[in-house]
Amino acid sequence: MNGPIPARVDEPVKEALLGLVADALDAGWSTSRVCGTLELDRGRLWRWQRRQGDGTLADRRPGGNPIHKLLDWEQAAIVELYTTWGPVDMSHRKLAHRGSYTNTVWVSPSTVDRVLARHGLALKGDPRPGRSKKTPWPEWCEWRPNQLWCWDMSQFEQCVAGKYVYGIVDLVSRKWIATIVAAEATSTQVRVLFLNALETEGLLTNDIQARLAALDETIPEPDDDTVPLLVAVSDNGTEMKSRDTRKFLAACSIAQHFGRRSTPTDQAWIETLWGHVKAENPTLMTITDPATLAVELERARTHYNSVRLHEAIGYVTPNDEHVGRGDAIRAARRAGLDKADQERRAWHRAHRDQP
Secondary structure, three states: OOOOOOOOOOHHHHHHHHHHHHHHHHOOOOHHHHHHHHOOOHHHHHHHHHHHHHOOOOOOOOOOOOOOOOOHHHHHHHHHHHHHHHHHHOOHHHHHHHHHHOOOOOOOHHHHHHHHHHOOOOOOOOOOOOOOOOOOOOOOOOOOOOOEEEEEEEEOOOOHHHOEEEEEEEOOOOOEEEEEEEOOOOHHHHHHHHHHHHHHOOOOOHHHHHHHHOOOOOOOOOOOOOOOOEEEEEOOOHHHHOHHHHHHHHHOOEEEEEOOOOOHHHHHHHHHHHHHHHHHOHHHHHOOOHHHHHHHHHHHHHHHHHOOOEHHHOOEOHHHHHHOOHHHHHHHHHHHHHHHHHHHHHHHHHOOOOO
C-alpha cells in the first residue's frame, strides 16, 4: 500500500495494519513514528484499536437506521395509491396530496416519487406537446423595410378609458411605424392602426383606397399574379384572426402571418418594443387620461425612431436604417475606428520618449 490510508478500508486491511503497528511498537518504534511512516492518523489508529478490542472492527452498513424512515404500511399505501389513483392524477405531486385528501397516507411528493421508483413504477404523466415548427416567410418577401411588419396590443392598466394600445414595428429597420390608444380591442382599432401606418409610410395608394371604398361582406381573393404589399406578423388574438380584420387586410394587399400558439418569441420584435417603451418611460404606466397617453406615446415614438440607437441594427436609429442610411453610418464608424487607430500608432511612434 502506497500513500495515505484511504478513507474507508475493509476489516482484513485494518487487521493487517494493526498487526504491522504492533510489530513496530514491539521493535521499539514510537506510535508517532509508526503513524508518520504509514501516513495513518493517530486518532484513527486509536479508534481501530478500541474497536478491535470490542470486536467491532468491521464497518457497519452505511446509512444507519433513520428514525424518520417510512414504515412498511406507508410504502404499501403509496403503491396502492398508485394503483387506484395513478391513472387519474398522473403526477407524484398530486398523488402525495391525494394520500392526505383520502386520509390514507401523509408523505411528501418526493417520497412518493422515490417509493414508486424503488418498486419499478412510473406515472404516465401529461402527454408532452409535440415540437411545433415556425412557419417560414413567404417566398416573395424581401428583407428590406416595409416588407415585414409586426403588430400587437399592449395594455396600460392605469388608463382605464384607453388602456389598449396598438403598435406596429418594422422587422428590418425596427422603426416604430404607428400606434393608437383605444378603449376596446376590436377589428375597428386594427383598421385605424393600419390606415395610419400605410399613410405614414406613403403606401396608402389610390388603388387601395378604391378597394376599401368598395369593400363589402366578402373577403377579397388574392390574385396569384399580384405580389402582396407586405406581411403583417402577429399572434393569434381574437382581433388578429377576426373576419373583419382578414377582409380589411386583404383589401389592403397585406398578407397575414401568425406565430405559433403560446410562443411569444415568434413576435419578439413587437414584444421587445413594448418592453423597452415601458421600461424606458415608466411614467406611461401612471397616466390615466387617454389623450395625455397618446401624446406621450407619440413623444416616445419620435425619440425611439430618431434619437435612440438600436443595438439590433448596429447602433443606428431606426429612421436611419429605414431610409437606407444605416450601412453608410456603420461603414463610417469602422473607417473612423481604423483612422483613429492609425493616428494613435503614429503619435506614439513619434513620441516614444513620452509615457
